[in-house]
Amino acid sequence: MPADTIAFVLRRVGRATQNSISRLGFAARFFALVLYHSPAALRRVQLTLREVYFSGVLSLVIICVSGLFVGMVLGLQGYDSLNKYGAGDSLGIFVGLSLVRELGPVVAGLLFASRAGSAITAEIGLMKTTEQIAAMEMMAVDPLARVIAPRFWGGVLSMPLLAAMFSVMGVFGAYIVGVRLIGLDSGSFWGNMQGGIDFWPDITNGIIKSIVFGVAVSLIAVFEGYDAKPTAEGVSTATTRTVVGASLAILALDFVLTVFMFRGAAS
Amino acid sequence: MNRATIDLWVGIFVFIGIGAIVFLALKVGNLTSLQTTPTYRLEAAFDNIGGLKLRAPVKAAGVVVGRVDVIRFDPKTYQALVGVRIDQGVQFSKDTIASILTSGLLGEVYIGLDSGGDTAMLADGGRIAKTQSAVVLEKLIGQFLFDKASTGGAK
Amino acid sequence: MPATARPSLAAPTCPTEIAVELAGVSFGYDRRRPILTGIDMAIPRGKVVAIMGASGSGKTTILRLIGGALRAQSGKISVAGQNVRELDRDALFALRRRIGMLFQFGALFTDMSVYENIAFPLREHTKLPEELVRDLVLMKLNAVGLRGAAQLRPSELSGGMARRVALARAIALDPMLVMYDEPFAGLDPISLGVVGQLIRKLNDALGVTSVLVTHDIYESLKIVDYIYFVSAGRIVAKGTPDEVRASQDPFVRQFVDGEPDGPVPFHYPARTLAEEFARAG
Numbered sequence: 001m002p003a004d005t006i007a008f009v010l011r012r013v014g015r016a017t018q019n020s021i022s023r024l025g026f027a028a029r030f031f032a033l034v035l036y037h038s039p040a041a042l043r044r045v046q047l048t049l050r051e052v053y054f055s056g057v058l059s060l061v062i063i064c065v066s067g068l069f070v071g072m073v074l075g076l077q078g079y080d081s082l083n084k085y086g087a088g089d090s091l092g093i094f095v096g097l098s099l100v101r102e103l104g105p106v107v108a109g110l111l112f113a114s115r116a117g118s119a120i121t122a123e124i125g126l127m128k129t130t131e132q133i134a135a136m137e138m139m140a141v142d143p144l145a146r147v148i149a150p151r152f153w154g155g156v157l158s159m160p161l162l163a164a165m166f167s168v169m170g171v172f173g174a175y176i177v178g179v180r181l182i183g184l185d186s187g188s189f190w191g192n193m194q195g196g197i198d199f200w201p202d203i204t205n206g207i208i209k210s211i212v213f214g215v216a217v218s219l220i221a222v223f224e225g226y227d228a229k230p231t232a233e234g235v236s237t238a239t240t241r242t243v244v245g246a247s248l249a250i251l252a253l254d255f256v257l258t259v260f261m262f263r264g265a266a267s
Numbered sequence: 268m269n270r271a272t273i274d275l276w277v278g279i280f281v282f283i284g285i286g287a288i289v290f291l292a293l294k295v296g297n298l299t300s301l302q303t304t305p306t307y308r309l310e311a312a313f314d315n316i317g318g319l320k321l322r323a324p325v326k327a328a329g330v331v332v333g334r335v336d337v338i339r340f341d342p343k344t345y346q347a348l349v350g351v352r353i354d355q356g357v358q359f360s361k362d363t364i365a366s367i368l369t370s371g372l373l374g375e376v377y378i379g380l381d382s383g384g385d386t387a388m389l390a391d392g393g394r395i396a397k398t399q400s401a402v403v404l405e406k407l408i409g410q411f412l413f414d415k416a417s418t419g420g421a422k
Numbered sequence: 423m424p425a426t427a428r429p430s431l432a433a434p435t436c437p438t439e440i441a442v443e444l445a446g447v448s449f450g451y452d453r454r455r456p457i458l459t460g461i462d463m464a465i466p467r468g469k470v471v472a473i474m475g476a477s478g479s480g481k482t483t484i485l486r487l488i489g490g491a492l493r494a495q496s497g498k499i500s501v502a503g504q505n506v507r508e509l510d511r512d513a514l515f516a517l518r519r520r521i522g523m524l525f526q527f528g529a530l531f532t533d534m535s536v537y538e539n540i541a542f543p544l545r546e547h548t549k550l551p552e553e554l555v556r557d558l559v560l561m562k563l564n565a566v567g568l569r570g571a572a573q574l575r576p577s578e579l580s581g582g583m584a585r586r587v588a589l590a591r592a593i594a595l596d597p598m599l600v601m602y603d604e605p606f607a608g609l610d611p612i613s614l615g616v617v618g619q620l621i622r623k624l625n626d627a628l629g630v631t632s633v634l635v636t637h638d639i640y641e642s643l644k645i646v647d648y649i650y651f652v653s654a655g656r657i658v659a660k661g662t663p664d665e666v667r668a669s670q671d672p673f674v675r676q677f678v679d680g681e682p683d684g685p686v687p688f689h690y691p692a693r694t695l696a697e698e699f700a701r702a703g
Contacts, residue, residue, distance in 0.1 A: 046270060053273045057280045100291060131529040138489055138525075140518040141546050161284025168287040190294065199292050207288065 041149035051154025055116040067166035071173025092193035095174035104167035109213035113246035117221035121242040124225025125235035159214025306352040307391035317401025360385040366399035441631035447497030475652035481635040522592030528584040530576040537572040562590040582613030606638040
């Protein structure tokens with residue numbers, strides 16, 4: 001019966017929307033609670049440092065290797081296109097701007113979400129499944145302050161550093177391809193780059209972007225872990241949601257931030 | 268994984284990270300050439316500024332001595348009013364010519380200043396009297412075609 | 423090094439005669455499906471009391487209500503004279519510091535060693551210097567017989583050992599009330615005996631009150647002072663171990679004798695056989 005089907009679909013959509021909105025509200029309240037407990041967490045420096053280690057230090061390898069490869073590909077593709085206009089010497093500024101403004105924060109953010117974000121979600125979800133979170137609460141220790149907030153700040157503190165490292169490795173990769181392999185002039189490579197990239201707005205905007213992405217990824221990762229259903233299936237769903245949600249959030253925020261930041265450059 | 272090891276690795280990580288930011292700032296960007304020197308303002312009116320943008324460089328003898336600060340349209344004279352900031356310590360005579368030039372064929376647009384012989388110098392807020400507008404490519408082609416047509420017709 | 427004041431360890435004993443009291447408590451996650459209805463219980467100080475029933479009868483929910491992790495819809499829950507429902511967050515946390523809980527399968531923190539697991543409540547709630555913390559941790563481990571396992575990680579422990587470490591952690595702050603959620607689940611006979619004896623001995627030695635949620639009738643009858651039977655969210659029977667052994671109540675008899683069918687039916691509610699196969703055929 002078409003009428004029944006329509007009613008059924010509407011009910012499903014309605015319930016899904018209601019669930020999403022109440023989840024959003026819960027997430028907002030959760031974020032406020034995490035911030036509320038943050039001073040206590042940051043005072044316990046050891047806890048936060050440990051999380052910076054697990055999120056940041058252990059992501060170093062993937063970030064640096066990826067940065068190198070992205071930079072090399074940018075160098076090859078960029079030279080191929082620029083050379084058609086006789087602008088091969090501009091490879092430096094092309095690669096530099098692409099990395100510092102966009103690729104550094106965005107790709108590093110996506111990699112961070114996949115590696116560190118999913119790990120954080122899985123860890124918190126597993127702690128919930130094995131009743132460790134409940135045990136902590138019964139021992140009168142607030143898990144938000146002891147477990148969640150340090151992991152959140154570990155991610156936020158690691159992201160800008162990782163994005164900067166990504167950009168540096170990318171520039172280095174383009175240098176290898178452009179100057180060493182293709183034979184561009186080293187001086188014009190660096191000179192054009194330095195002439196075209198300003199600390200303000202290019203590099204600072206890149207840093208601001210990576211901080212915003214760090215907040216988004218870390219928040220989504222700890223929230224999904226905390227909200228996961230305490231079963232094996234629940235943890236796996238939560239991990240997937242972290243990677244997908246954080247990736248989409250990064251791309252959407254990237255658009256919004258780029259519009260705000262580089263609106264002036266287009267005039 | 269004991270505390271000392273974690274602290275060491277986190278320390279190395281933060282050190283490399285800040286080092287990367289510093290590297291980007293100095294080597295990739297041009298932080299060292301960040302203008303913190305005091306500047307003074309000059310103004311100039313152009314018939315056509317072409318592709319001149321804000322923060323475009325102002326060069327004298329090919330060296331950057333300032334930046335474009337403000338671009339406004341004057342409804343009374345139908346001209347573009349451009350305000351520039353020049354480094355303190357670089358003075359220009361009152362008969363300086365300000366031209367809008369392009370570096371290379373497709374390069375960025377900038378203002379070139381040619382100093383004249385006048386002993387009096389422009390002060391803060393002064394107006395550059397002699398200006399040369401940007402060369403607009405379409406008008407140039409139109410001019411060329413018109414010239415060709417007129418010489419062809421005269422034959 | 424002078425010992426710093428230990429406020430949370432200052433009152434290990436319970437000030438009231440009745441340590442835990444439930445009066446008319448009802449609870450359900452969903453208004454339409456109540457999990458507990460009209461629960462009345464009185465647990466005297468210093469005694470070991472078991473709450474027994476079939477799986478899914480709501481036993482663990484009672485523990486969560488006592489600990490304040492869940493809020494009852496109606497009724498009164500008082501622990502050491504304090505009404506749990508009326509406590510604010512800080513008061514609730516202060517009360518929880520005097521309650522120790524042993525979770526099913528231990529719930530040890532997997533990123534820490536055994537030593538650090540037991541030191542956790544001490545480090546979080548007291549400002550004791552590390553030497554004193556070490557002494558206390560080793561004492562608690564000694565009480566459960568695992569002093570030599572201090573440097574192992576939870577993943578390296580057997581089920582019984584993990585349960586005992588969790589027990590040591592539960593008594594780390596010398597609580598006045600210890601709650602056990604299925605302490606005998608999944609243990610071999612030797613470990614069963616060990617855990618059962620530990621529960622009884624620690625209760626008497628430390629002067630605490632113990633509440634066990636379990637369905638292991640054999641071990642419980644050996645060590646507890648009183649038993650409450652819960653079925654479908656209500657208390658259906660209660661008594662001392664002797665009274666239970668002699669009871670003629672059908673539910674108690676089915677539970678004690680392990681009969682597959684009785685007041686707790688074998689078949690999940692369904693249509694009659696005639697209806698079921700008539701439809702298919």
